[in-house]
Amino acid sequence: MSETRELRKRKIVDTTNWVDIVNVxxxxxxxxxxxxxxxxxxxxxxxxxxxxxKGWKHIFGETGQEAGHAEMHALVxxxxxxxxxxxxxxxxxLASATVKVEGKDVECGVLVECTAKPCCLFCSAMLGLLxxxxxxxxxKKSPVRMGGTQWVMHPALRDFIAAKxxxxxxxxxKIDSHKL
Numbered sequence: 001m002s003e004t005r006e007l008r009k010r011k012i013v014d015t016t017n018w019v020d021i022v023n024v025x026x027x028x029x030x031x032x033x034x035x036x037x038x039x040x041x042x043x044x045x046x047x048x049x050x051x052x053x054k055g056w057k058h059i060f061g062e063t064g065q066e067a068g069h070a071e072m073h074a075l076v077x078x079x080x081x082x083x084x085x086x087x088x089x090x091x092x093x094l095a096s097a098t099v100k101v102e103g104k105d106v107e108c109g110v111l112v113e114c115t116a117k118p119c120c121l122f123c124s125a126m127l128g129l130l131x132x133x134x135x136x137x138x139x140k141k142s143p144v145r146m147g148g149t150q151w152v153m154h155p156a157l158r159d160f161i162a163a164k165x166x167x168x169x170x171x172x173x174k175i176d177s178h179k180l
Contacts, residue, residue: 018174021167025125026143030101030133034118034140045070045114047078048135050096058113068152071114071123075132076154078110085156087164094131111135118142122151122175129165152176 016024046058059081061074083089096109112119112127113135119127124141134140145151153161153176162169 016167016171018171021129021171022121022125022175025127025129026121026141027128028131029119029124029128029141031119031124031139031141032137033143035142043070043114043116045074045112045119046135047071047074047132048111048113049078049082049093050109052096069120069123069146071112071119071127072151072153072157074112075126075130076157079157079160083160085160087160090130090160090164099133106133107131108133112139114139117146120144120146120151125175126153126157126161129161129167 042063044060044062046060048056048058051057059074059077061070061072061077063070063073079085079090083093090110094107094109097107098105099108100106110130110132111134112132114123115138118124118140120142121144153172158169158172158176161167162172
């Protein structure tokens with residue numbers, strides 16, 4: 001029996017298909033919908049995080065840096081360099097700040113800023129799955145996959161998202177291979 005099938009049998013891995021995973025994540029990403037795409041492939045994004053002793057810090061990502069879209073480039077750097085791909089470290093930073101949303105405290109120790117164009121469907125979904133919130137109202141999301149820059153998820157980031165969410169690495173990998 002394959003390892004994935006065995007894990008599913010023991011209910012350790014969520015078997016939700018990749019389309020549903022994207023829909024769930026997109027819905028969780030708290031940005032407002034925007035459609036101001038300039039059509040250019042070049043873009044930059046910042047992941048902001050609350051450092052325990054140095055206050056707010058950021059990591060810049062840009063398109064074409066072996067991570068596809070700018071948001072994914074910044075995210076893989078943050079999760080790798082700052083969190084060391086450790087879900088507990090990530091969760092600690094995420095919970096380090098909160099805001100009130102509809103009367104409830106919502107964790108916001110990790111934020112994304114991408115104002116040049118809306119975050120695409122897949123980037124928005126991954127940010128939403130991780131609980132990352134938009135830095136401000138100028139960061140928007142789009143319900144479509146964007147651009148000629150290939151969307152990819154670094155394998156270590158994919159493993160991290162699977163560990164944090166319980167979703168199957170196999171289903172998360174299918175997002176990379178989705179064609180327009």
